Amino acid sequence: MSGNAITQETITHLIQQALQARRHSYAPYSDFQVGAALLAADGTVYTGVNVENASYPAGVCAEKTALSKAVSEGQRQFTAIAVAGGHRQEDSTALRDYCPPCGVCRQFLSEFCAASFTVITARSVTDYRTYTLADLLPCSFEKRQLDRTSGAEV
Numbered sequence: 001m002s003g004n005a006i007t008q009e010t011i012t013h014l015i016q017q018a019l020q021a022r023r024h025s026y027a028p029y030s031d032f033q034v035g036a037a038l039l040a041a042d043g044t045v046y047t048g049v050n051v052e053n054a055s056y057p058a059g060v061c062a063e064k065t066a067l068s069k070a071v072s073e074g075q076r077q078f079t080a081i082a083v084a085g086g087h088r089q090e091d092s093t094a095l096r097d098y099c100p101p102c103g104v105c106r107q108f109l110s111e112f113c114a115a116s117f118t119v120i121t122a123r124s125v126t127d128y129r130t131y132t133l134a135d136l137l138p139c140s141f142e143k144r145q146l147d148r149t150s151g152a153e154v
């Protein structure tokens with residue numbers, strides 16, 4: 001569990017953005033609301049939420065929404081993402097648990113994010129964990145493995 005050098009202020013800001021975005025989650029089937037805030041290398045933050053569908057597999061995760069928004073606007077380099085999702089604690093405004101990115105999202109992030117990219121999973125602004133993408137997705141499948149001219153080394 002280690003992140004690269006992003007400031008405490010940046011972490012706090014990203015968690016706030018993720019919690020704020022979570023309010024727009026569309027999760028009528030699971031009631032599992034997730035918000036994400038993705039920091040691009042130029043300092044722009046892109047938020048995303050999970051968007052469910054009556055045909056369950058058609059739904060999309062918050063992280064995927066945020067990254068798709070950013071890439072569709074020309075961004076290709078990213079520093080960190082904060083994810084806040086799930087149910088609230090009964091006696092608190094904090095979330096019950098940390099919500100790490102699912103396996104598909106880890107792979108989706110790895111297309112554009114370096115091994116040192118920081119992933120923050122937050123229950124509240126003050127209660128969070130940080131990881132690198134390499135912590136969460138060791139031995140990822142990468143574009144170099146699709147190269148026809150050289151053997152893939154793992």
Ligand SMILES: [Zn+2]
Nearest residue numbers: 061101102105
């Ligand atoms: Zn996901």
